[in-house]
Amino acid sequence: MYIDTAKSKRGDKEYTRYLLRDSYREDGKVKHRTIANLGECSAAEIAAMKLALKHKGNLAVLGNIDAIQLKQGKRFGAIWVLNQVAERLGLPQVLGSSRKGKLALWQIMARIIGQGSRLSALRLSESHAVEEVLGLEDLNKDEIYRCLDWLAENQESLEKMLWQQRNGGTAAPQLFLYDVTSSYLEGEENELAAYGYNRDGKKSKKQIVIGLLTDASGKPVAVRVFEGNTVDTKTVAEQIRILANGFGVKEVTLVGDRGMLKTPQLDALPEGFSFITAITKPMMLSMLAKEVIQPSLFDGQLHEVLHEGLRYIVRCNPIRQKEVEASRESKFASATKKAAVWAQYLNEHPKAKIATAHKAVEEKISQLRIQAWATLKIDEGKRTITVEKDTDRLATESQLDGVYVIKTDVKAEVASQQIIHDRYKDLSKVEFAFRTMKTGYLEVRPIFVRKDPRTRGHVFVVMLAYLLIQELESYWKDLGLTTKEGIDELASIAYTTVTVNEVISCQRPQYELSAS
Numbered sequence: 001m002y003i004d005t006a007k008s009k010r011g012d013k014e015y016t017r018y019l020l021r022d023s024y025r026e027d028g029k030v031k032h033r034t035i036a037n038l039g040e041c042s043a044a045e046i047a048a049m050k051l052a053l054k055h056k057g058n059l060a061v062l063g064n065i066d067a068i069q070l071k072q073g074k075r076f077g078a079i080w081v082l083n084q085v086a087e088r089l090g091l092p093q094v095l096g097s098s099r100k101g102k103l104a105l106w107q108i109m110a111r112i113i114g115q116g117s118r119l120s121a122l123r124l125s126e127s128h129a130v131e132e133v134l135g136l137e138d139l140n141k142d143e144i145y146r147c148l149d150w151l152a153e154n155q156e157s158l159e160k161m162l163w164q165q166r167n168g169g170t171a172a173p174q175l176f177l178y179d180v181t182s183s184y185l186e187g188e189e190n191e192l193a194a195y196g197y198n199r200d201g202k203k204s205k206k207q208i209v210i211g212l213l214t215d216a217s218g219k220p221v222a223v224r225v226f227e228g229n230t231v232d233t234k235t236v237a238e239q240i241r242i243l244a245n246g247f248g249v250k251e252v253t254l255v256g257d258r259g260m261l262k263t264p265q266l267d268a269l270p271e272g273f274s275f276i277t278a279i280t281k282p283m284m285l286s287m288l289a290k291e292v293i294q295p296s297l298f299d300g301q302l303h304e305v306l307h308e309g310l311r312y313i314v315r316c317n318p319i320r321q322k323e324v325e326a327s328r329e330s331k332f333a334s335a336t337k338k339a340a341v342w343a344q345y346l347n348e349h350p351k352a353k354i355a356t357a358h359k360a361v362e363e364k365i366s367q368l369r370i371q372a373w374a375t376l377k378i379d380e381g382k383r384t385i386t387v388e389k390d391t392d393r394l395a396t397e398s399q400l401d402g403v404y405v406i407k408t409d410v411k412a413e414v415a416s417q418q419i420i421h422d423r424y425k426d427l428s429k430v431e432f433a434f435r436t437m438k439t440g441y442l443e444v445r446p447i448f449v450r451k452d453p454r455t456r457g458h459v460f461v462v463m464l465a466y467l468l469i470q471e472l473e474s475y476w477k478d479l480g481l482t483t484k485e486g487i488d489e490l491a492s493i494a495y496t497t498v499t500v501n502e503v504i505s506c507q508r509p510q511y512e513l514s515a516s
Helices: 043-054 077-089 092-097 098-111 118-127 131-134 141-153 155-166 232-246 263-267 283-290 318-348 354-366 391-398 417-425 427-438 451-478 483-489
Strands: 002-010 011-026 031-039 069-075 175-185 207-215 219-228 252-255 273-278 301-305 310-316 372-381 384-389 402-408 494-500 503-507
Touching: 002 043, 011 232, 043 494, 069 077, 077 098, 077 155, 077 451, 077 483, 077 503, 092 098, 092 155, 092 451, 098 118, 098 131, 098 141, 098 310, 098 451, 098 483, 118 141, 141 155, 155 219, 155 232, 175 232, 175 427, 207 232, 207 427, 207 451, 219 232, 219 318, 219 451, 232 263, 252 417, 273 417, 283 402, 310 417, 318 354, 318 372, 318 384, 318 391, 354 372, 354 384, 354 427, 402 417, 417 427, 427 451, 451 483
Parallel strands: 175 252, 252 273
Antiparallel strands: 002 011, 011 031, 069 494, 175 207, 207 219, 273 402, 301 310, 310 402, 372 384, 494 503
């Protein structure tokens, strides 16, 4: 005899069904029958019946049923599942069984469960089963900060071991994706903070620069933090050093965007290293002028041009082409509207200065960045001001709409033009990683640390948390829920403390993580 439990959902509500059942054998087959529906019983009554059935051979140990007390314990679901996923990635083995290793693992999990400061991770440890699952007790703020120092100090060796763990000890990959972003800071005291090119649109804020290296599938391999005024191209040398020294590879293809892998960086690549990147618009215009590439290649198909020993893969994306055209027309309409407003003002105010209107509309054109082909026409006698298109300049400007040219030294016998194209487009995986780490679920800022090593340790924690999320999402991809929704659901699962005659038993729901 046993109690059969099942959960179901109707709309936003979840229902639990309890049936008292037993098993019997008939004609050599095991069958089940329902004795009673226990839906009207309370949670305490169900727990009591389960306890009685468990000890049915010796009910004396239970004493009086009224002596049974149930109490919700620490939250267990989220940390248990994350620990299972971490073990599949080999993360606990890499970080080690020392207290610092366990503290690092908890900080990674805490980043996923509830983003915040080290104090936030400390508070989360009080409500989640950190001691029961990870074997950590009596956490304090100072050792959590010191753990960041430890992570920064050992980051390179940990990254290498993690790669070996998750790839079964095989050699490092032959293709890496690399990109750079920035993250602005609140405050002025961070040791790496500096003013630089801010991708977040926060020009008045100091920032740090983050370089992320992933494998071809977009899984993070290494992350580095640079001072906020470091230009993108100067971060490439650090990643090359990681590849050459950390993983001991001699033949590798580095994929980076057009602002990253410029001529000095390409010239500095070690022997055996190849590259895939894209060229800038001025370079495309130069190649058009020299007739290295022709407008006839912009037909939506892939075309390849060999020039000075390098391969150039040319493509025009018709969807992007229409988007750029629509954006340009929208900007022109905005400038025209601005001019019409000023024209009406000049008409209604005879003493108004035309120069003032001219300056205002000119600033609007500059703000919209259409000054290359949009011109102002002023008729002082009629006191009118209009915006017109310079058709010749517009034709030159628009001929590269939606066009991009990929540049590589990878030989054709090694990779076809389609493969080269696809690998460059894979950079979107790094961009997605940045969105998740920066402004998405993991929210790398606010950083809440000041010292250089602790800033690096914090960003490393976020990278490892992203690696866990990637793995978790691969299990949940068919469930139709976000990572946050799943973690929140799991965080609601807690231990139940059962006290019978002063004997305390800590019980948790039994779940198994599917291997599929």
